[in-house]
Amino acid sequence: MTPTVIRAHSAETWVETAAEFCASTISEAVNRTGRCAILLAGGDTPRAVYERLAQEPFASNVPWAQTVVVFGDERLVPPDDARSNQQMAHRALLNALPLPPEHILAVDTRQPAAAAAASYESMLRTFFHLAEGQLPVFDLVLLGMGTDGHTASLFPEMAAIDETTRLIVATPAPDPAGPARITVTLPVINAGHTVLFLVRGADKAPVARRVLRSADPADTALPAARVQPTAPDGRLVWIVDEAAAAEL
Numbered sequence: 580m581t582p583t584v585i586r587a588h589s590a591e592t593w594v595e596t597a598a599e600f601c602a603s604t605i606s607e608a609v610n611r612t613g614r615c616a617i618l619l620a621g622g623d624t625p626r627a628v629y630e631r632l633a634q635e636p637f638a639s640n641v642p643w644a645q646t647v648v649v650f651g652d653e654r655l656v657p658p659d660d661a662r663s664n665q666q667m668a669h670r671a672l673l674n675a676l677p678l679p680p681e682h683i684l685a686v687d688t689r690q691p692a693a694a695a696a697a698s699y700e701s702m703l704r705t706f707f708h709l710a711e712g713q714l715p716v717f718d719l720v721l722l723g724m725g726t727d728g729h730t731a732s733l734f735p736e737m738a739a740i741d742e743t744t745r746l747i748v749a750t751p752a753p754d755p756a757g758p759a760r761i762t763v764t765l766p767v768i769n770a771g772h773t774v775l776f777l778v779r780g781a782d783k784a785p786v787a788r789r790v791l792r793s794a795d796p797a798d799t800a801l802p803a804a805r806v807q808p809t810a811p812d813g814r815l816v817w818i819v820d821e822a823a824a825a826e827l
């Protein structure tokens with residue numbers, strides 16, 4: 580699928596463009612099906628977009644009560660740890676919104692990684708009433724990208740990127756000193772209706788070129804390059820700032 584690349588010409592425009600895109604996608608999904616299921620990205624980049632979505636007009640105009648939130652990946656750290664993706668999302672967005680608590684599917688990070696992945700997958704299967712082999716279809720999948728081309732916690736040359744049947748798997752982080760993680764798998768991401776990469780900063784420019792412009796097998800093998808939504812009316816969109824787009 581050919582990605583749509585939206586270039587924002589300032590930091591403020593990048594945030595506003597991303598927030599408006601998310602808001603309209605959520606509203607369209609709720610108008611179409613009565614619900615919107617969102618897969619949230621972690622890391623630092625989305626924070627400003629989440630904070631903007633918690634402000635007006637989005638706080639009032641987006642049908643948050645019909646929205647379900649799932650975390651695309653999480654580090655196995657205590658909930659109050661600064662590295663927690665869930666903590667970031669709650670502080671930046673979720674605490675300010677009228678989402679029913681049962682619409683926020685929390686990762687239990689008190690368990691060992693494999694158990695945490697298995698229980699989160701079980702929670703997804705139950706919540707979305709998935710038959711064996713059935714994938715959840717997220718209306719909006721939010722992703723960031725690392726400078727190594729990882730996305731969610733699917734890292735280059737690690738086993739999780741090649742998982743084809745599980746929805747959620749445990750994976751070590753490349754940094755051996757870092758916490759283990761759980762992550763959605765590529766089939767779940769690619770089943771998404773709208774997949775949106777939020778990428779900004781000069782440090783992401785080289786890998787953005789590799790993912791978006793290169794046919795080199797070493798580049799097309801990068802996790803972010805393997806995000807190729809398969810839905811018939813699916814969308815793959817990148818919202819980038821000028822710094823991240825410098826090599827495109």
Ligand code: 6PG
Nearest residue numbers: 621622623624723724725730731
């Ligand atoms: C995570 C994220 C990860 C993130 C990239 C980019 O848990 O770290 O899910 O995929 O999106 O590492 O991180 P930054 O946005 O902080 O650059």
